Structure formats: structure tokens, C-alpha cells
Amino acid sequence: MYKRILMPTDGSNCSQQAIREGLEVAKNMGARVTFLYALENISSSLWISPESVPYGLELLEDLKRVGSEALSKAAELAQAAGVEAETKLVEARPVEAILDEAKNHDLVVMGTHGRSGLDRFMLGSVTEAVLHRSERPVLVLRCK
DSSP, rough: OOOEEEEEEOOOOOHHHHHHHHHHHHHHOOOOEEEEEEEGGGGTSSSSOOTTTHHHHHHHHHHHHHHHHHHHHHHHHHHHHOOEEEEEEEEEHHHHHHHHHHTOOOOEEEEEEEHHHHHHHHHHHHHHHHHHHHHEEEEEEEEO
């Protein structure tokens, strides 16, 4: 039924839990997996002055490193589970990147922190936005 599964990750423990569960689904269905890490463009949200440019570039490189590490961990989990997987690091807003990539997949598997109240308002919810806007089925796993 599902042959291509998209699993976005942000490297958090919540994402790792969702990946483990998603890999079980992929293994049982003989599906391929794509792990996606979306690196949001920080220059649009930071005030940039000539003095801050070097730091901004350093921050971007640090964020890319974090994304690469998250994807590497996910790929290791897939290999251990015997599931064929690829990784993608893209520079885009997470919700839009996930929705765009989901067009090439049969299922999206994501974790959610289950935040509510002020935390949810302040931090937003990528998972909720994807769930409401995706044209593909979304399996949402709540973190324990």
C-alpha cells in the first residue's frame, strides 16, 4: 500500500521516536524511506549588520552540521532495520519543504511533542500544519 514514506526530522528525541516507529511500518510494507531535514533561511529572521555577517555565516554552517548529523542518525537507524533510505537536506521553511516533498511519497510519518497553550502558540507546530495541509496521509506519533 505504501511504497515511499517521507520522514521529516529535526534531530530531536521526538523525531527519533517517530523514525523508529516509521521504520517498522516501512519494513512491514517493503517501503523505501526518505528522511528530510529542512533548514530554514535564518537571514530573513535575523537582524543583519556588517558586524554580524561572519556570525550569521557561522551559524548557518552550524545548522547545516546539525541537520547532517540528524540525517546521518536516521540513516543509521534505517540501515539497522534493513530499510532502504535516502536523505535530503534542503534550505526552506519546514512546512513548505515537507509538503513539497510529500508529493513524491505515499505517506508522511512525523512525531509531535503534543504542546498546548502558550508553548504551542510561541513555538508553533510543524506537524499540525502538515497534517492540515497535506494531500497525502500523515501518520502522527506522539512523543512519550
